[in-house]
Amino acid sequence: NAGVTQTPKFRVLKTGQSMTLLCxxxxxxxxxxxxxxxxxxxxxxxxxxxxxxxxxxxxxxxxYNVSRLKKQNFLLGLESAAPSQTSVYFCxxxxxxxxxxxxxxxxxxxxxxxx
Amino acid sequence: RKExxxxxxxxxxxxxxxVAFNCTYSNSASQSFFWYRQDCRKEPKLLMSVYSSGNEDGxxxxxxxxxxxxxxxxxxxxxLSDSATYLCVVYAAGNKLxxxxxxxxxxxx
Numbered sequence: 001n002a003g004v005t006q007t008p009k010f011r012v013l014k015t016g017q018s019m020t021l022l023c024x025x026x027x028x029x030x031x032x033x034x035x036x037x038x039x040x041x042x043x044x045x046x047x048x049x050x051x052x053x054x055x056x057x058x059x060x061x062x063x064y065n066v067s068r069l070k071k072q073n074f075l076l077g078l079e080s081a082a083p084s085q086t087s088v089y090f091c092x093x094x095x096x097x098x099x100x101x102x103x104x105x106x107x108x109x110x111x112x113x114x115x
Numbered sequence: 116r117k118e119x120x121x122x123x124x125x126x127x128x129x130x131x132x133x134v135a136f137n138c139t140y141s142n143s144a145s146q147s148f149f150w151y152r153q154d155c156r157k158e159p160k161l162l163m164s165v166y167s168s169g170n171e172d173g174x175x176x177x178x179x180x181x182x183x184x185x186x187x188x189x190x191x192x193x194x195l196s197d198s199a200t201y202l203c204v205v206y207a208a209g210n211k212l213x214x215x216x217x218x219x220x221x222x223x224x
Contacts, residue, residue: 033212040123042202042216043159090158102147102206106158
């Protein structure tokens, strides 16, 4: 009963380093999302995907890239990390096939610090 | 103007009291509405969907006012464990899910 799993959960990066966050879901969901949440702020959409092989930009895409090569995985990449990317990152997914498919399920979050 | 707005609070609520707060949305074509609960340093979790006729789940009541474009959440008989941030989520056509900034509720003994 894994649901949405994110790895790693915690990471400290130096400015300019690159890294990839992995999101995996075992619910056969079509839609997947990457959000960031900064202290005292709401969730902001970085990128999203409406199906395998597709990606689209969200509200704050700059500095990030994504890939959805397999339906169950959605990867978020930081090519050259900056301190402004210090945040908590949440992956989420939903099925979208039915009216009840608008329920969105979240991973537990990945805490990223860029020094 | 933000697409989805919430009073950030905090709402300081005595244990056992009732608290209510709203979420306003700007897109009149919005189709589905939800309330999520987020505990400190945790992921958001679905609290309840919001139906046109209003709906209740135990001590929680959600209402939708399409004319004024807002949804509301009411918590009766507040428990200490209700302390959390409550996020409203609005879904519009085109796979657009928009989160409000959250309303923080602190229930105190």
